[in-house]
Amino acid sequence: MSPNNDITTSSLQNIDNNGPLLSLRWAEDRLFLLDQRLLPEHIEFLELTTPEEIWDAIASMKVRGAPAIGISAAYGVVLAARIYDGEPSGWLAHVTKAAEYLATSRPTAVNLFWALNRMKDRAALLAEEQPEIETRNLGLMAEAVLIHQEDEEVCRLIGEHALPLFESGMGVLTHCNAGGLATAKYGTALAPFYLAKERGIPLKVFADETRPVLQGARLTAFELQQAGIDVTLLTDNMAAVVMSKGWIQAVIVGTDRVAANGDVANKIGTYGVAVLAKAHGIPFYVASPLSTIDLSTATGQDIPIEERPESEITESFGKRTAPVGVKVFNPAFDVTPHEYVTAIITEKGIVRPPFNTNLPALFDK
Numbered sequence: 555m556s557p558n559n560d561i562t563t564s565s566l567q568n569i570d571n572n573g574p575l576l577s578l579r580w581a582e583d584r585l586f587l588l589d590q591r592l593l594p595e596h597i598e599f600l601e602l603t604t605p606e607e608i609w610d611a612i613a614s615m616k617v618r619g620a621p622a623i624g625i626s627a628a629y630g631v632v633l634a635a636r637i638y639d640g641e642p643s644g645w646l647a648h649v650t651k652a653a654e655y656l657a658t659s660r661p662t663a664v665n666l667f668w669a670l671n672r673m674k675d676r677a678a679l680l681a682e683e684q685p686e687i688e689t690r691n692l693g694l695m696a697e698a699v700l701i702h703q704e705d706e707e708v709c710r711l712i713g714e715h716a717l718p719l720f721e722s723g724m725g726v727l728t729h730c731n732a733g734g735l736a737t738a739k740y741g742t743a744l745a746p747f748y749l750a751k752e753r754g755i756p757l758k759v760f761a762d763e764t765r766p767v768l769q770g771a772r773l774t775a776f777e778l779q780q781a782g783i784d785v786t787l788l789t790d791n792m793a794a795v796v797m798s799k800g801w802i803q804a805v806i807v808g809t810d811r812v813a814a815n816g817d818v819a820n821k822i823g824t825y826g827v828a829v830l831a832k833a834h835g836i837p838f839y840v841a842s843p844l845s846t847i848d849l850s851t852a853t854g855q856d857i858p859i860e861e862r863p864e865s866e867i868t869e870s871f872g873k874r875t876a877p878v879g880v881k882v883f884n885p886a887f888d889v890t891p892h893e894y895v896t897a898i899i900t901e902k903g904i905v906r907p908p909f910n911t912n913l914p915a916l917f918d919k
C-alpha cells in the first residue's frame with residue numbers, strides 16, 4: 555500500500571505540505587509517536603501513556619535518532635511523574651528513578667542522557683521550590699515541551715549554517731537518517747536540504763540505504779521524496795563508485811555523540827563513508843546540535859557502542875537470509891576519527907579543527 559493511501563486522520567494533522575512529517579506530538583496527555591519501524595509502508599501513530607511504553611519504543615527503535623529519543627524520554631519522565639500518588643517527600647526520588655530507568659533504553663546517543671539530566675535538574679529545583687505535586691508536574695511538562703521546541707529551532711539553525719557549504723547543483727551523500735524523523739523537525743544533516751528546497755537551490759542528494767535496518771532507504775529516501783527533494787537511493791557498497799564518478803561533492807551525516815577531541819559516533823557504516831570521502835578529496839561534514847557534543851567523553855574510544863540483536867542481520871526482507879547458528883557481529887554505530895571530519899556544523903556555527911580547543915569554546919559563547 556502506498557503511504558498516501560494509508561494516512562490516518564491523526565497523521566494528517568502532522569503533514570504540512572511544505573515540510574516534513576513530524577515524528578512526535580504531545581496532545582491529550584499522551585505522546586503520539588510515529589512508528590518508524592513501519593515506514594515507508596505505513597504511517598501509523600502510537601499513543602504512549604506510560605514510561606514503560608516509551609522505554610520500549612526507544613529500545614525497539616519505533617522512535618530513533620538522537621534528538622528524537624531525547625525528546626521522547628523527556629516526555630517519559632512527565633508520564634512517570636503523573637502516575638505518582640505518594641507524598642510530596644517521595645516525588646523527587648520517584649521521578650529520578652524513572653529518569654534512570656529511561657536512560658537504560660539505548661546507550662550511544664548522548665541526547666538521551668542530556669535530556670534526562672535536564673529533566674532531573676528541573677525536578678530537583680521544582681521539589682525545592684514547589685510544595686504541590688501538581689505544580690511540580692506542570693513544571694516538568696513545561697521542561698519537556700521546551701526541549702521539544704528548542705530542538706526544532708536548533709535544527710533550523712544548523713540548516714542555516716550548513717547551507718552555504720553547498721553550491722547549486724552539488725551532489726551530496728548522506729548516511730542513515732538524520733532528518734525530520736530523527737528530530738522535532740527538519741533534522742540535522744537533512745536540514746540544509748529542506749532550506750535549499752525552500753529557497754529554490756537545486757541539490758542532488760544521494761542516500762545510502764544503511765544496513766542493517768535501512769534507515770536511509772526507509773526513512774531518508776521517504777522523507778526527502780515526500781518533501782519533493784531530489785534524492786537517489788544507493789546501497790551502502792555503492793558509495794565508492796558514485797564518488798569515483800564525480801557525482802558527490804560533499805558528504806553530510808548526523809551524529810549520536812561527538813567526543814571532546816572531535817571523534818564522531820554515528821550509524822554503522824559512517825566511518826567507511828568518511829574514509830572514502832577522504833580518498834576522493836571530498837569534504838566530510840557532521841551536523842551536530844550542542845546537545846550531542848559530550849565534552850565529558852575524551853575520545854571516540856570512550857563512547858559506548860550499542861550491539862543489537864543478531865536477527866537484524868540474519869533475517870531480512872521478512873525471511874531468513876543467513877544460516878541458522880552463524881556467528882554475527884552487529885554494532886549499531888561506529889566512530890569516525892576526528893582527522894576524517896572536515897567540520898562540525900552546530901546551531902552556533904561551523905566548527906573546524908582543532909576540535910579539542912574549538913569544541914569547548916562553543917560552550918563559552
Ligand SMILES: CSC[C@@H](O)[C@@H](O)C(=O)COP(=O)(O)O
Binds near residue numbers: 663731743808
Ligand atoms: C539527527 S539523528 C543523528 C543520529 O542519531 C543518526 O544519524 C543515527 O545514527 C541514528 O541511529 P538510529 O540507530 O537509527 O537511532
